[in-house]
Amino acid sequence: MESDTGTFPPHPIRGVRAVYARQAGCPSDFAEVTVDFEPWEVCVTFEVAADLVVDGDDDPEWQAECQAAVEAGIREEFAQAGAGPSPAVAVVLRRMRFHPVDSHPRAFLHAGRLAVRNALAAAQRPPRAAARRRG
Template sequence: MKDLKDDAFPPFPVRDIRARYVWQAGCPSDFADLTVDFEPWEDGIVLEVTPGAELVGTISESELRSWHESFVDGVREELAARGVGGVALAVVVRRTVVHDVDSSARSFRAAGRVAAREAFVRIDGPEPQPKRRRARLA
């Protein structure tokens, strides 16, 4: 019987994932910009913020903690949508950029989904693109 970690996501460290979610649809809009690492860990998902992690913008510590949790919720949602069963992941936050008006829990959740998608691209390669057909000349 295989150990869960053998089949768990991610199979290896995926570093320097830049997850940006920017949606300009009026005021306020949505904005979140994080740089994270996905590290193999114990069962489940754990959030870590590196000591000295860069914060660009002004936000209270409690709100930042809440938004980071929303980011992890977005990662969870994307993994569930892709049918990933075994998860043994440490999400390590290294840089966070916030906007005074446009950042919110919703934008951080969306950025979490973006981060998970980017991790899949780095692990599995890009999704195959449909081939273009050449026009036949008569």
């Protein structure tokens, strides 16, 4: 996970998908996000893409509340990671998917935390090489 500079991410990690879905009764929990993790200055910066794709909700205030929960989850997960490389990352929210009944800010907080875990796991793998064209 660590790069030569001791920061995370060691390279861009794009299209990280995180789904938090828990059915323990009614209501249940559902949130899905896709985020990019880009190398940045030593800190955690969060932004919402100008072309954010939102599936399943059209209320801007509700979306903003859930976006804030994603950011909180991301920050919490980095803070809880403790020892290891310092986060030097710009996290860009690219997509959110809502369920009409089961989505709420707490579910998006968990999705944000999962996105960090998924990105940390992806950092263990080498970056994908460009596909070769046959010709």
